[in-house]
Amino acid sequence: MSNSLISLKEISKSNLVKILGNIKKLKNKKSLDKHSGKTVGLLFEKFSTRTRLSFESAISKLGAYPLFINKDDTQLSRGESISETSRMFSLYLDALVFRTDSHSKIVKFDENSSIPIVNALSDFEHPTQIISDIFTIVEHFKTKPLNKLKILYVGDSNNIANSFAFAAGKLGMNMEFCCPKKYNKSIKKILLNYPKLKISNDLLSASNNVDVIYTDVWTSMGMEKENKIRLKDFKKYQINKDILNNTNKNSVFMHCLPAHVGEEVTQDVLNSKKSIIYKQAENKLYTAMAIIDYVLS
Numbered sequence: 446m447s448n449s450l451i452s453l454k455e456i457s458k459s460n461l462v463k464i465l466g467n468i469k470k471l472k473n474k475k476s477l478d479k480h481s482g483k484t485v486g487l488l489f490e491k492f493s494t495r496t497r498l499s500f501e502s503a504i505s506k507l508g509a510y511p512l513f514i515n516k517d518d519t520q521l522s523r524g525e526s527i528s529e530t531s532r533m534f535s536l537y538l539d540a541l542v543f544r545t546d547s548h549s550k551i552v553k554f555d556e557n558s559s560i561p562i563v564n565a566l567s568d569f570e571h572p573t574q575i576i577s578d579i580f581t582i583v584e585h586f587k588t589k590p591l592n593k594l595k596i597l598y599v600g601d602s603n604n605i606a607n608s609f610a611f612a613a614g615k616l617g618m619n620m621e622f623c624c625p626k627k628y629n630k631s632i633k634k635i636l637l638n639y640p641k642l643k644i645s646n647d648l649l650s651a652s653n654n655v656d657v658i659y660t661d662v663w664t665s666m667g668m669e670k671e672n673k674i675r676l677k678d679f680k681k682y683q684i685n686k687d688i689l690n691n692t693n694k695n696s697v698f699m700h701c702l703p704a705h706v707g708e709e710v711t712q713d714v715l716n717s718k719k720s721i722i723y724k725q726a727e728n729k730l731y732t733a734m735a736i737i738d739y740v741l742s
């Protein structure tokens with residue numbers, strides 16, 4: 446059985462806590478020559494800056510070799526099946542970091558693989574981002590326990606929201622999801638299993654006095670055809686100075702990036718003292734190290 450990381454729904458609470466603890470250790474250490482001789486592939490079907498670079502760098506900092514695979518150069522792009530490709534990758538690699546346009550594809554890849562697969566974003570989840578962001582929240586608030594913080598996610602019920610909901614449910618976080626009704630289906634379904642998590646659609650009341658306000662793009666990669674209608678439907682869900690001023694005195698603003706400035710967030714919020722977006726981006730490196738160490742160990 447390989448140690449894959451496909452979904453935060455599947456991972457045990459103890460393994461999640463173990464990874465979070467290891468991020469801190471690796472952030473202090475910066476490198477660890479523990480996995481030399483191993484090769485970790487990176488297969489990306491969608492664009493990426495942060496996730497790709499942080500994983501490539503993390504793999505080499507752990508002593509392993511990062512092998513970026515251009516999907517258009519493989520037989521996958523000429524119709525070879527996912528299952529056959531997965532079997533072949535298992536012969537040559539020790540692990541694979543995979544960003545895909547379809548969650549069912551990564552599940553199938555994993556089912557046919559004898560090496561661990563890491564989900565580097567699918568249309569349904571972005572687990573490595575949320576592990577990193579939870580680490581950033583804990584790091585920022587230092588002595589205040591995670592479950593004592595009021596955390597609000599605003600926006601689309603997308604891959605970021607879904608992974609957040611699974612992690613929040615598992616870790617007993619005090620979290621609310623504020624989303625237009627038309628777009629809340631996926632999060633509503635996940636929350637059936639976590640009755641303590643809340644869902645709402647009134648941003649002003651939801652943002653009142655929260656410690657963390659987090660948002661993501663209204664139109665995720667692959668949904669560009671819906672962009673025009675989404676701009677209209679999400680108009681009242683922008684994080685601007687008025688909304689930020691409605692959060693508590695010591696609150697922080699978070700975004701996984703890239704941001705669509707002027708849509709889900711204004712430039713002044715991104716630049717404000719409360720914004721910890723670059724801490725989030727930096728911590729993706731140490732998170733990638735902890736995740737690769739976890740799957741290879």
Ligand code: CP
Binds near residue numbers: 492493497566
């Ligand atoms: N946050 C994130 O996953 O960014 P990239 O798409 O640049 O990897």
Ligand code: NVA
Binds near residue numbers: 571604664703
């Ligand atoms: N929800 C966004 C996240 C990007 C990191 C997307 O899927 O495009």
